[in-house]
Amino acid sequence: MDERTIYIVNGSIPSWRVLIALQEKGLSFSQKRLFVMRSQRETKTTEFLTLNPRGQAPLLIEPEGTKINESLAILHYLELRYPQPSLLPSPENLQEYANTIAWIQEAEILARVYEPIENLFGNKPSEMSKSEREKIRQALSAITFNLDLWEQRVAKHTYLASDLFTLADCSFYPVLAYLMRRGLVLNPFLKLQEYELRVRKRLSAQASRPEGWHYNKISKTNLFKLAEAL
Numbered sequence: 001m002d003e004r005t006i007y008i009v010n011g012s013i014p015s016w017r018v019l020i021a022l023q024e025k026g027l028s029f030s031q032k033r034l035f036v037m038r039s040q041r042e043t044k045t046t047e048f049l050t051l052n053p054r055g056q057a058p059l060l061i062e063p064e065g066t067k068i069n070e071s072l073a074i075l076h077y078l079e080l081r082y083p084q085p086s087l088l089p090s091p092e093n094l095q096e097y098a099n100t101i102a103w104i105q106e107a108e109i110l111a112r113v114y115e116p117i118e119n120l121f122g123n124k125p126s127e128m129s130k131s132e133r134e135k136i137r138q139a140l141s142a143i144t145f146n147l148d149l150w151e152q153r154v155a156k157h158t159y160l161a162s163d164l165f166t167l168a169d170c171s172f173y174p175v176l177a178y179l180m181r182r183g184l185v186l187n188p189f190l191k192l193q194e195y196e197l198r199v200r201k202r203l204s205a206q207a208s209r210p211e212g213w214h215y216n217k218i219s220k221t222n223l224f225k226l227a228e229a230l
């Protein structure tokens, strides 16, 4: 039997989600990092496209050959196949269960509204059109709206949806940590700040943290600073 293999892109939110879940489940795996900053993106080689025609990571291949892509689907798959330790609240606590499965999905909204800010990477703010600037302003206000919502949620339990660490945390935490890496300051969101520190201490979050990402160190370009200065 082959080893379980997870193909990842370093620093990518979807890959990080799956790595946290694998760690939480105590599953052994071999990690294959695909480099995407090279002239030939390793996600687009013939070899990898045969495995995932979308040319994206994460992709999980189980020892017996079961293959699955899409980070959120992989989270559900892992829970179904390896129910212990569980990363879902008991269905007897229906509201926590419902929140968890909804919030696994909702974490994507924060990642999506942030996208215009990520695009500042390749652009000179001084050369941006009025409508591009407006998009950035809208993104900043959508991020604040979303963080407010998560702040209220996380105030109720140790983790997002429950006192148990769940798949909602696997899905959401990498989005939050990614934004912080790009310069997001959590000061106005005290509960989220505490939550981030709590998750950061978990072995799963430590073991899966992207290579070269040191705590409290942001990327070379502080995208939030750029966005706020517009």
Ligand SMILES: N[C@@H](CCC(=O)N[C@@H](CS)C(=O)NCC(=O)O)C(=O)O
Residues within 6 Å of the ligand: 009, 012, 013, 014, 036, 041, 043, 044, 055, 056, 057, 058, 069, 070, 071, 072
């Ligand atoms: N919806 C997918 C998105 C996966 C995705 O966008 N992966 C990116 C890294 S963040 C990727 O592999 N990009 C490589 C490429 O586009 O060549 C998921 O959640 O798994």
